[in-house]
Structure formats: structure tokens, C-alpha cells
Amino acid sequence: MIYTISTLVNNQPGVVADVTAVFRDRNVNFKSISCAETEEFDVSQLVITVDCNSATIKTLIEDIANLAAVSKVDTLERNDFVDRQMALIKVGFTKDTMTQVMQIFEVFRADVVSMGQETITIEITGDEDKVDGLIKMLRPHGIRSLCRTGVVALKRGDE
Secondary structure: OEEHHHHHHEOOOHHHHHHHHHHOOOOOOEEEEEEEEOOOOOOOOOOOEEEHHHHHHHHHHHHHHHHOOOEEEEEEHHHHHEEEEEEEEEEOOOOHHHHHHHHHHHOOOEEEEEEEEOOEEEEEEEOHHHHHHHHHHHHHHOOOEEEEEEOOEEEOOOO
16 A cells, blocks of 8 residues: 655754665665755655555554654545645657647646757646656657656645
């Protein structure tokens, strides 16, 4: 099962390494990871998605919570949070395929950020399904390069 873990940590050197060591020690690979400072400069939010079983996630959460630099750790439930990721995708085009490629961008609300003679680079922001859907539609046109961020997530509502 896919789990999304949101952790508030001290914004200091080595903290991300300490948290990720917990996953290494449990032999759990990341599906995605992102980290950046929050509205408070000295606090960062680390969001990690993993594919594991419920016993493993429970152990991971306990181990992370015991780290000195961690102030809060949550497992986010699917309907209780909003998540997004961003991707930059460079796709090939020809004179004959340009209209079709542009229509795909429009359907997915992707923005053109750069254009060359044979390639066009776009930016898309959305949940994982939206980004995956665009990638699937662009593959037949020849994706030349692709870079994605990790998932960023916040709980819904006032919490």
C-alpha cells in the first residue's frame, strides 16, 4: 500500500539524512521525497511516499518520531490531504504532430516553458494521476527528458 508521511523537522544539516536512514535500516525504498522550509525558517517539512505494509509503516513512524530533530510526524490518509507534484517534460514534435501535442498540453493544463526547433518543454502541476496521465499520452510522441518533484502534501481543513 502507498503511504504518505509528513514530517516537521529542524531545518539543519543532516536531518534529512537521519530520517532517510530509518528507511534504509528497514530496507524500504522511497516512491518520492521532498523537503523544504516552511513558514518558519528554522522548520522544514519533509514529505515521503513509500510502498510498504501496515506493520512496516507503523515501525517507520515510531522510529522517525524518536529522532531528536523531528517535532511532528503524521501518516496522511488519502482523503484527508491535498497533494501535488510538478514535472518538466521535454517532448519531440514535428510539423505534423505539433497540433496534436499542443492539444494534449491543453487538456492537461500544462504550460509551455521553452521551445526549440524539434522539442518543446512543458510544466505540469497536479496529483500523481494527472502527471502520470500526461506522461502516458506524451510517450508516443517521444519524451526526450523528464524531471519530477516529489509529492508535497498538506492536511485538508483547518488543522
